[in-house]
Structure formats: C-alpha cells, structure tokens
Amino acid sequence: MVEHKRYNFSVNDVSEVYAGPGGKLWELLMGEQIHVGGPEQTDLLAKKAGIDKVGQNLTLLDICSALGGPARHLAEKYGINVVGLDITPEMVLEAEKRTEGKPYEGKIEYRIGSGLDIPAHQNSFEVVWGQDAWCYIRDKVRLIEETWRVLKPGGVLAFTDWIWGSVGVSEEESDFLMEFMVFPDLQTLAGYVELIKATGYELVEKEDLQEDFAKHMDIYIDILQKAKPDIEAGFGAELYASAEEGVLAWQKAAHEKKVGRGLWIAKKP
Secondary structure, eight states: OOOOOOOOOOOHHHHHHHHHHHHHHHHHHHHHTTTTHHHHHHHHHHHTTTOSSSOOOEEEEEETTTSSSSHHHHHHHHOOOOEEEEEEEHHHHHHHHHHHTOTGGEEEEEOOTTSSSSSTTTTOOOEEEEEGGGEEESHHHHHHHHHHHEEEEEEEEEEEEEEESSSSHHHHHHHHHHHHHHHHHOOHHHHHHHHHHHOOOEEEEEEEHHHHHHHHHHHHHHHHTTTTHHHHHHHHHHHHHHHHHHHHHHHHHHTTSSSSEEEEEEEEO
16 A cells, blocks of 8 residues: 555644635535535435435445435435434534434434544444545544444445555645645555455445546636635635635646545445
8 A cells, every 4th residue: 555644634623614714615615515526426325325215224334424415315315314423523513514404304313423433333234325425534443443443244335535646746836735634644546445454344346536626626626716705705815815826736637636535335244
C-alpha cells in the first residue's frame, strides 16, 4: 500500500468548518445531500447495495450523515429505516429540523457520534453506508473495523469517498489540497480494497469515478463563481477568495488525475 502523508486535523476542526460558513458553502455547491452527484448518485449506490426495491424491512446506518439529505431520500423513496450518524451537533440538529413533519419522519433517527466508536450494538444494521465523507475520518482501519462490528452477518458495506488519484502529488500541493478541505487522511482506490479485505469482507465491487469527479469539479467552480456576489455579501470577500482558490486547486488536481473518487461494495459473510 502506498503511504501518503497524514494531517493533524481533528474532529473539532471538521465540526467547526461544517457548523459555520463552510457547511453552507458546500450545500450551495452540492445541494443538501453534500456529496458528488446528489440524489442520482444516492440512487446508484442504493441499487448497487441492493436496497432499491421499495418496502424492504431493513435498517441502514449512514456514517457522516451531515444534513440528513441521503437519509431522507432513502427513507422516502425506498421505505427503509435509517440511522444518521454525525460528529457535528449543529448538523444533527439541522437534519432533525429538516426531517420534522415529513411522512417518513418515524423511519429516521439521528445520532451524534463518531464512525470510530459507533454508538450502536454489534450486528445492528443490514447496511452500513457512506457518501464522500470518510475522507474526514483519520483512522480508516478502525473505521472499517467498526462497520464490521455493527453490520449483521450477510450485511452490505456500501460507500463512496474522495481519494488520491493515479498520478503522484507533491508535498506542497498535497498540503494545500488537504488543508483547504480539512482532510486528515485520504485513501486510494486500492488502499480501501486492502482494508476491506483485511477486515474479513468479501469485496463485491470497486469503481474508479475519477472522470466523473473532475466533471463535477467543473460544475462546482461554475456555481461558485456565479454566486460570487451573494457569497461576498453574506460571508465577505476574503472567504469567497479562499473558497475559489481551493476549489480551483481541486479542479486542477482532479483533471490531472492526482485526486479522484471511488465506490466500494462489500459483503460481511
């Protein structure tokens, strides 16, 4: 496994970003699901995980559930039960607020907690799920082990995440990309496969989504630049300039295949 530099960002650093303007900025760019591709990608992952048939009596754990966008989408469209887990209290409170009064409200529960110490009993879920957020979790080995602990035998692990790409990156560029996003650690496509298999999972599918990731970075910088007047009015010119610099850097790195995105499906025997 290729070793990449890790960064000293804590869960507190990540929470501060998403509790403040950073969370609002990413929702502006990506929508309330706050992951690449929005509802369309959620449906794709649901199909690959085998939960796209309406009315299944199963419970899914969404690790790093943020504003609860995917949780609400899955509960409403497929009728499943969802537990959303997030470390940021402000995100959990907002997710609960957005879920109140919905017809599927009783199918969703939000919990404050970490993917490294999941507040759930062993063998609690039929599906453990994540979308583009495990890049914020430092200890990937512990994370995958925790997914195994809470999954029932025969359960499915289904997630997407931002990753290092196939082309090497300098330390200076790595520092800027990671510090802009407040990522403590990124895996690679193959690196996640190794972790999944080492934990005992049977790998069902892996997919390199690098090209799609680069296309979405083009979309996000376009949205950001068109929203410049509103962002500057609401948050100041300095925040806008910092955001533009960071998203442009990620766009460039994505097109150079230095960073990307992947999808993994695995089964617990």
